[in-house]
Amino acid sequence: MKDKTDVLIIGGGVIGVCIAHYLAEAGKTVRIIEKGEIGAACSSKNAGLVVPSHVIPLARPGILTQGLKWLLDSKSPFYIKPRIDFSLLMWLWKFMRSSSEKQMLKSIPVLHELLQESYKQFEKLAQKFDFDWTQNGLLIICKTEQALEHEIMDARIARGIGSDVRILNEKEVRQLEPNIEINTTGGVHFRQDAHIEPALFIQGLVDNFDPKSVDIKSNLQATDFIFDGNKVHGIKTASNNFYADEIVIAGGALSPSISKQLGVKIPVQAGKGCSVTMTEPKELPRIPFLLSEAKVAVTPMGGNLRFAGTMELSPHDLNFSEKRTHAMLARVPDYLPGIDSEALKQLNVWTGLRPCSPDGLPIISKSVNYKNLTVATGHTMLGVSLAPVTGLLVNKLIDGNLSEFKYNSLSLNRF
Numbered sequence: 001m002k003d004k005t006d007v008l009i010i011g012g013g014v015i016g017v018c019i020a021h022y023l024a025e026a027g028k029t030v031r032i033i034e035k036g037e038i039g040a041a042c043s044s045k046n047a048g049l050v051v052p053s054h055v056i057p058l059a060r061p062g063i064l065t066q067g068l069k070w071l072l073d074s075k076s077p078f079y080i081k082p083r084i085d086f087s088l089l090m091w092l093w094k095f096m097r098s099s100s101e102k103q104m105l106k107s108i109p110v111l112h113e114l115l116q117e118s119y120k121q122f123e124k125l126a127q128k129f130d131f132d133w134t135q136n137g138l139l140i141i142c143k144t145e146q147a148l149e150h151e152i153m154d155a156r157i158a159r160g161i162g163s164d165v166r167i168l169n170e171k172e173v174r175q176l177e178p179n180i181e182i183n184t185t186g187g188v189h190f191r192q193d194a195h196i197e198p199a200l201f202i203q204g205l206v207d208n209f210d211p212k213s214v215d216i217k218s219n220l221q222a223t224d225f226i227f228d229g230n231k232v233h234g235i236k237t238a239s240n241n242f243y244a245d246e247i248v249i250a251g252g253a254l255s256p257s258i259s260k261q262l263g264v265k266i267p268v269q270a271g272k273g274c275s276v277t278m279t280e281p282k283e284l285p286r287i288p289f290l291l292s293e294a295k296v297a298v299t300p301m302g303g304n305l306r307f308a309g310t311m312e313l314s315p316h317d318l319n320f321s322e323k324r325t326h327a328m329l330a331r332v333p334d335y336l337p338g339i340d341s342e343a344l345k346q347l348n349v350w351t352g353l354r355p356c357s358p359d360g361l362p363i364i365s366k367s368v369n370y371k372n373l374t375v376a377t378g379h380t381m382l383g384v385s386l387a388p389v390t391g392l393l394v395n396k397l398i399d400g401n402l403s404e405f406k407y408n409s410l411s412l413n414r415f
């Protein structure tokens with residue numbers, strides 16, 4: 001392929017790869033520049049949940065009070081590393097403003113529409129290649145009445161917008177997964193939700209690329225831009241310069257540092273999370289669980305079981321807090337007594353940086369300063385779930401076909 005393509009994407013995570021898929025499907029030539037291995041940053045070892053039920057954004061009323069309590073606890077699932085960082089302070093300010101009821105009610109229908117469209121795309125993609133697309137729903141399990149009440153409140157909001165939800169008592173939870181021992185007061189079953197093996201999904205998309213349409217350069221970092229006036233012509237790397245008519249920044253949590261060189265501010269903070277994967281456990285659920293108070297996702301993947309959680313707003317390092325991770329894993333047997341937490345603690349810990357936007361909606365937007373620059377990031381905890389729709393929307397954005405409603409809700413200008 002030539003040094004110039006129709007579109008050049010910086011970042012080969014699930015977002016960059018999905019964007020390439022939909023652009024290529026629309027007949028465009030695409031190049032992905034990825035500084036590491038495709039999908040290896042945040043996109044392959046996450047919980048793999050595709051959750052149309054998750055219509056309530058992270059920024060919501062009550063989150064600040066809860067967050068402040070967690071901040072004082074070194075074993076809590078949520079943490080902000082104390083540091084003097086202007087961009088973090090600005091982000092927290094925007095997050096605080098987005099946590100109002102009014103803003104949450106504005107975000108819910110937007111997220112709902114995006115998640116539903118993405119879900120339909122997953123169904124279509126599952127016809128083309130195998131990525132363990134499993135539509136068994138998601139079961140939220142609670143230990144305490146208080147947590148159950150909270151989950152039921154959220155379930156009612158989701159139901160109000162059309163989610164297929166069942167509220168379950170203790171007996172009904174057990175009936176749903178009779179082969180697993182579960183300690184619970186009750187739960188909520190989001191029946192439309194699904195799960196995938198995220199690494200298989202990314203690999204499947206890559207394997208289906210026609211090399212005449214999509215060129216992947218991995219282990220190559222975009223170091224600078226070639227631009228003048230209001231146009232970006234291309235990027236520089238240690239080996240070559242690459243040119244394109246349109247440039248897309250899909251660098252996940254690193255997107256702000258990429259766009260900084262153009263003077264474009266992207267309000268995204270890294271939200272570090274971790275996972276461990278138990279191979280062939282004795283008990284394998286059919287349905288993924290969310291352990292409500294512990295904030296742990298438990299996803300069956302092939303014959304394995306993945307446990308994922310924690311959210312640490314921290315600088316861009318992948319070190320994990322052993323105390324926090326072990327505290328998270330130690331809570332698993334409270335819900336699932338058949339799981340040996342000591343065995344969990346021996347497993348290799350993977351960490352990834354979620355690209356967190358202040359209002360919990362993704363940023364899928366043209367830049368104001370550069371007419372051929374698009375930003376696609378900020379998917380926070382929903383990057384897998386929203387990847388296909390992001391690909392579709394970026395294609396529309398580049399063609400100038402995005403509806404005004406979506407444009408405004410997802411635009412960089414909203415902050």
Ligand SMILES: Cc1cc2nc3c(=O)[nH]c(=O)nc-3n(C[C@H](O)[C@H](O)[C@H](O)COP(=O)(O)OP(=O)(O)OC[C@H]3O[C@@H](n4cnc5c(N)ncnc54)[C@H](O)[C@@H]3O)c2cc1C
Pocket residue numbers: 010011012013014015016033034035036037038039040041042043044045046047048049050051220221222223250251252253254255258271272273274275297308309351352353354355376377378379380381382383384385386
């Ligand atoms: C523990 C955990 C569990 C999660 N579970 C779920 C879940 O169940 N469901 C769900 O929907 N989401 C989940 N998520 C969120 C999801 O993983 C992320 O939102 C998603 O992976 C973000 O994808 P991305 O492509 O934007 O970022 P990334 O995967 O980080 O990809 C960005 C890429 O850009 C590259 N890059 C950066 N700078 C440059 C440069 N200068 N040059 C070239 N390349 C560059 C990076 O190397 C990276 O590969 C989870 C996240 C975590 C941490």
